[in-house]
Amino acid sequence: MTVSVKDVAAAAGVSAGTVSNALNHPERVAEETVGRVRRAIRDLGYVRNDAARQLRAGSSRSIGLIVLDMRNPFYADVARGADGRAERDGLSVLVSDSARDRARERRLVDLFAEQRASGVIATPLTPDLEPFERLAARGVPVVLIDHDGVSDGLSIVSADDRKGGRLATDRLLGIGRRRIAFIGGPRDLRQVRDRYEGARRAVDAVGGATLERIDVDDLTVAHGRAAGEALLARPAAARPDAVFAANDLVAVGLLQALAMTGDVRVPGDIAIVGYDDIDFAASAVVPLTSVRQPAQELGATAVELLSRPPGEHVRFEPEVVVRGTA
Structure with a gap:
């Protein structure tokens, strides 16, 4: 049986209007009366009809x-x-x-x-x-x-994703890396565009530095792993010495691919910076350097x-x- 406001009012010895005020405007009702209404609600198992309240x-x-x-x-x-x-x-x-x-x-x-x-x-x-x-x-x-x-x-x-992209790339440039790859996608995603643009500005400011763009269809661990496997298929001299991943999921997938071979050292051969600083970044197989957004x-x-x-x-x-x- 559905319990109504009238049932609560009868149990508390007050009017239905007082029950409504006790629920919606308790400051208008005596504290002792509010207590009686709440006890009646608890004892009867009354649940408010919020849909009706929303309509009103x-x-x-x-x-x-x-x-x-x-x-x-x-x-x-x-x-x-x-x-x-x-x-x-x-x-x-x-x-x-x-x-x-x-x-x-x-x-x-x-x-x-x-x-x-x-x-x-x-x-x-x-x-x-x-x-x-x-x-x-x-x-x-x-x-x-x-x-x-x-x-x-x-x-x-x-x-500021442009600034974040620049900070990530400045970190890689600051530790001496010059052949940097950006892994992200799709290109029409605003966050990806802005992070790449920030990376581009950082690279353009340093002589001898290059930025390769590697597109992925989605920002997932699986797509990051596939990108890593593609890098491993290259001759060592054709690989970047650093990667800026558009988010941490891509970075973690990349890290997994590189770690599984044992032939590529991170960060010795390829340094990696991710983006977002998700909880898992700190507990990755090699703790991940990342750009933190205050999510x-x-x-x-x-x-x-x-x-x-x-x-x-x-x-x-x-x-x-x-x-x-x-």
Whole structure:
């Protein structure tokens, strides 16, 4: 049997309106009465009909979070930071994965609108922000993560990927490496483009340094391993002496491929720098040097921006965490 507000009111000896106030505005109700209502709720096993409340209020107490790829631990850290900050405000975070599919991204935006989300946070797939701008025009706060553009009505929280790419490559150049390869892809992914551009600027500033671009279809361990196997198939003299991987998953796959042969020393023969500084980076077979993005801070700050006027852009600075690979 479903327990109603009237049942709770009868058990607590108050009106249904008092139960509603005790749940939604406890500061308006005597402390002793709030206690009686809460005991009745616990004893009866009452569960609020939040769907009905959302219809009355016009929004839910949930935030929609759309990320590019939940396989990447970086986005799990973003979600953790968002969830921790939202909990302080009595909000929940619903996480969805666009899987880098434009049609799926649009469906998720529409779904969160239908669910009356109190705000939406997203890592957009392309520079075309029309779905998010349309959502903001309907009065739903929208914050973009890891985006480097400007849009009326939307707030942004990001880290400087061009600077991160330059820092990674400067580290490799600083330890004397001159034949550097960048492994990343796909090329239309903004984060990949910006990290490569930062690497290019660093190499262009050093005489005698070269930058080879090695494209992969996806930023996964498997694709990093395949890229490593392709490097191993080359004569030793044709291999780079350093690799900047577009993210840590690619770097870990590369490291696995090189370590399995035992013929290539890391960092002696090939130094490696990854990107994102995921938890696994520190415990790789050779602890991975990586560019750290403050993933949890990105998520937490995005939640904070939902309650501020739109149009704000908060940018974090990346930093290199030096470990065993470079």
